[in-house]
Amino acid sequence: MTKAQNEFARRVALLGPLLLSFTTCAAAADLRLPETVEAGRGFSISADGSGKATLYLIGPDHVLKHTVTLGGDLQIQPADVHTAGRYQAIVCQGSCTSSFFEVKASQPAHLSFFLHPSRVPVSLPDSIDATVFVFDQYFNSVLTPTTVDFQIAPAEGARVSRRESTQHGIAWVHMNSSSREGQVHVTAAVGKVDETRVIQQVAAEACGVRMNAVESGNVVTIRTDLVRDCSGNALPDGTIVSFTMMDRDGKSTVDTPIKKGIAQTRFSISGPARITVACGVVLGNEVLLKGKL
Amino acid sequence: MNDAACNILIVKKRRTLWLRLVEAVVITVTASVLAAAQSLPQVRLDADGLAPRPIEELTATTILHTYSLAWSSLATTLESGGPERLGEQFVGAAKDRLVRRVNEQNQTGVHVRILDHGHQLKAIFYSTDGTAMQLVDTAQLEIQTFDGSRLIDTQSVPHQYVVLMTPGADRWYVRDLQEVSQKSF
Numbered sequence: 001m002t003k004a005q006n007e008f009a010r011r012v013a014l015l016g017p018l019l020l021s022f023t024t025c026a027a028a029a030d031l032r033l034p035e036t037v038e039a040g041r042g043f044s045i046s047a048d049g050s051g052k053a054t055l056y057l058i059g060p061d062h063v064l065k066h067t068v069t070l071g072g073d074l075q076i077q078p079a080d081v082h083t084a085g086r087y088q089a090i091v092c093q094g095s096c097t098s099s100f101f102e103v104k105a106s107q108p109a110h111l112s113f114f115l116h117p118s119r120v121p122v123s124l125p126d127s128i129d130a131t132v133f134v135f136d137q138y139f140n141s142v143l144t145p146t147t148v149d150f151q152i153a154p155a156e157g158a159r160v161s162r163r164e165s166t167q168h169g170i171a172w173v174h175m176n177s178s179s180r181e182g183q184v185h186v187t188a189a190v191g192k193v194d195e196t197r198v199i200q201q202v203a204a205e206a207c208g209v210r211m212n213a214v215e216s217g218n219v220v221t222i223r224t225d226l227v228r229d230c231s232g233n234a235l236p237d238g239t240i241v242s243f244t245m246m247d248r249d250g251k252s253t254v255d256t257p258i259k260k261g262i263a264q265t266r267f268s269i270s271g272p273a274r275i276t277v278a279c280g281v282v283l284g285n286e287v288l289l290k291g292k293l
Numbered sequence: 294m295n296d297a298a299c300n301i302l303i304v305k306k307r308r309t310l311w312l313r314l315v316e317a318v319v320i321t322v323t324a325s326v327l328a329a330a331q332s333l334p335q336v337r338l339d340a341d342g343l344a345p346r347p348i349e350e351l352t353a354t355t356i357l358h359t360y361s362l363a364w365s366s367l368a369t370t371l372e373s374g375g376p377e378r379l380g381e382q383f384v385g386a387a388k389d390r391l392v393r394r395v396n397e398q399n400q401t402g403v404h405v406r407i408l409d410h411g412h413q414l415k416a417i418f419y420s421t422d423g424t425a426m427q428l429v430d431t432a433q434l435e436i437q438t439f440d441g442s443r444l445i446d447t448q449s450v451p452h453q454y455v456v457l458m459t460p461g462a463d464r465w466y467v468r469d470l471q472e473v474s475q476k477s478f
């Protein structure tokens with residue numbers, strides 16, 4: 001054997017066990033873990049092999065690094081998987097192997113309920129929007145379809161129910177306002193979890209306006225009857241009623257708010273005059289004073 | 294050379310230096326802006342069939358810009374380990390979770406490098422009152438995981454996220470960002 005061959009044989013003899021040991025260490029542990037896990041539930045990961053290794057668990061809001069012993073079950077605690085999302089488990093022993101699992105939200109436990117608008121006219125189609133976001137106890141969005149029951153309870157009249165399924169954690173409905181003014185309680189419920197919101201239904205546009213005039217010398221007092229919408233609800237105080245007087249001097253208009261359901265004003269008159277009344281887009285009757293203009 | 298001529302020469306030299314300085318600043322700023330623009334991940338938005346409210350053009354532009362900035366900031370934060378570098382695009386649960394994640398990365402010595410190859414956003418819900426928008430993002434990401442300086446994992450597969458965005462006074466925010474498996478949709 002030459003000197004060079006001897007040297008090669010000596011190096012192989014020295015490096016052999018080292019190479020073997022490296023090959024053993026580099027063998028990636030085979031990970032077995034569930035595809036999906038419910039949030040807040042512990043589980044175990046099986047990893048083949050033997051000896052010590054490093055386990056990494058990387059989630060949306062959590063990073064773990066533990067030294068573990070291969071060949072048994074590696075326990076993942078409930079607190080490690082509170083947040084829904086995709087997690088990655090990596091085991092390194094020389095080389096590394098990784099696998100993914102998904103943590104899904106647990107049972108619905110919280111609802112975020114938005115009702116819009118806070119005041120709505122009566123008898124208006126699709127005027128109320130209700131939107132519900134469904135969350136579990138850890139405030140993860142529950143993305144699996146969930147049935148939401150909406151119940152609309154007006155101050156008077158029958159309750160109305162609607163049932164909708166969530167899509168990606170959200171359910172929404174458009175609803176008609178009912179015909180009577182007053183508070184409406186809208187409840188969204190998923191199982192035993194519910195949330196209630198209250199909106200105010202107010203009278204719609206005036207259905208008609210009628211006024212009477214009472215003359216006293218050169219002053220005329222104009223007063224409307226109770227101003228109502230077409231469902232019979234009195235228009236709220238503050239709604240503007242416009243009175244317009246035309247006489248030989250021209251036209252003058254007075255805008256006055258409704259108080260306790262009626263509106264009134266006074267004009268000075270010095271000859272024939274015509275007075276009209278309007279509320280929103282509704283024109284009322286005409287009154288002629290002291291003959292024709 | 295007389296004094297006047299000398300002064301003119303000095304003024305000319307000063308002007309030349311000043312112009313060169315301005316040029317240099319302009320070029321630097323332009324380069325920075327371009328670099329910043331180049332470093333922002335590409336985001337596309339599909340809002341067809343969005344319900345119950347259609348998206349406004351300005352809103353779509355703002356959403357794209359905000360989401361792109363959010364991912365740029367997210368990648369920087371996860372790699373650098375500085376939670377204070379997380380941009381103002383994140384609020385609520387999204388921000389809380391990312392800050393926790395970065396803090397735990399720092400404790401364990403783990404960090405993540407994201408090579409962002411773009412996002413395809415699909416808007417799926419926009420509330421009638423305009424206060425919330427839900428989107429699904431299909432992101433082309435290469436994610437490298439390090440323990441210290443040692444690369445322990447590389448993944449280059451599409452990722453899918455369910456995103457909830459809400460408007461503020463003059464901008465939109467990412468309020469929730471949840472990764473889901475491809476099978477979810």
